[in-house]
Amino acid sequence: MLQLQVVREETAKVIEGLEKRNFKDADAMVASVIEKDKTKRVLQTQLQEEEAKLNQESKRVGELMKAGKQDEATTLRNQIAIAKETVKENTEKLKVLERELTELLYKIPNVPASTVPKGKAADDNIYEQAIGSIPTLAPDAMPHWELIKKYDIIDFDLGIKIAGAGFPVYKGKGAKLQRALINFFLSEGDKAGYIEMQPPIVVNEASGYGTGQLPDKEGQMYFVNEDGLYLIPTAEVPITNLYRDVMVQEDQLPIKNMGYTPCFRREAGSWGAHVRGLNRLHQFDKVEIVQISKPENSYELLEEMSKHVASLLEKLELPYRRLLLCGGDMGFNSAMTYDFEVYSAAQQRWLEVSSVSNFETFQANRLKLRYKNKEGKTQLLHTLNGSALALPRIVAAILENNQTKEGIKIPKVLVPWTGFEWI
């Protein structure tokens, strides 16, 4: 959620930023926030004066009683009773205004960083030079959904039987490959200084609001009605929420956490032609990296995280490219996002495997995640996160790109973790 103060004081900049992400009615939306805020403040000032008077008079009643002036005290008490009615009414009005104001703010996405390009959709993203060589496959090369059948390593039908579409069962070497990737990613993260966390994979409502999945993406999360819990769509949610309502000591910054979790996504309405096999699932595994930083160096850390992701892809010997998302393609909460895509040679498609974002204070504002700076002033921190990495599409690319007549060759870095070189 944007800070009200920022909307109020840097209105033009906010509108300009929102237009960059093609947010419709940016102008009107911001205008209504400002107007409502103004109305609220007028009422608030008035109410506070009334309350101040009331407080004084109450004190006076006590003094009069102590002095034994019962009659005066009673008269004053009756006066107070009348004034209280107005205060009560205005308190109600103020509450309504505050609620409306928050609801408006919830609907406004983050303001993109100045370097984020304007744009509507994927075409307007800035694609950087691809790194790594795209393999030339034999004419009879198979897409991964055929390979997994041929080698019997992932079974979609079994998943359908016990859960439903989008819940694959990994078998034998398929399961071991999953475990190897998770271990590899965690071990690399560890070397890069990230503290591993194993959080719950369900979260409460407050956590959903904290990182901004709620109310924006209500229908995209699985919900356990009985207990009011959401299955996490990403480890970002529990890990970032570890720091909800926290006042961080300055010398602990930046905080670097990571976690492996399964991720659950309903993907309501997004099932289509391009989602065969592992391309889109309801449940998948991911290692997520999270950083919490002082405002002044969050963009440095974004680059650092991006480099970490790139190094993983290079070690896995997968051809990839980085892109800077344009305003229109960025997530609701983000101020700047890099996506990483891997080339999956049999599908001849680029697949998104990581998204690294700086949220600036957008999440911290809701989370009340702050620190005291050197001047002793309390300040919101910046939150960042990135996938490092999401497994299924990595698996798809490894299977497709490394297929040979002899079988599928496992990337060298993974062999210590898989215990085998070929599938």
Added chain:
RNA sequence: GGAGAGGUGGGUGAGUGGCUGAAACCAAUAGUUUGCUAAACUGUCGUAGGGGUUAAACCUUACCGGGGGUUCGAAUCCCCCCCUCUCCGCCA
């Protein structure tokens, strides 16, 4: 699932109707002393708002888990809810 205890500032923790936005201690911070480090001493120090100021000063409101209520006045009394802990039961 049953019974009990409890939720107070960055932390520990005192506080049962007005003198309490809250003792004390710790942490933090500024300074004094000491050759350095350490220690000691002194000062400052909750959060979010509103008004006000060039900026301060200053004035003011709300907040002691959340929501209602009683009262002229509530951290303190009453009701509901949430959460945590302990014991019993069940159990990986």
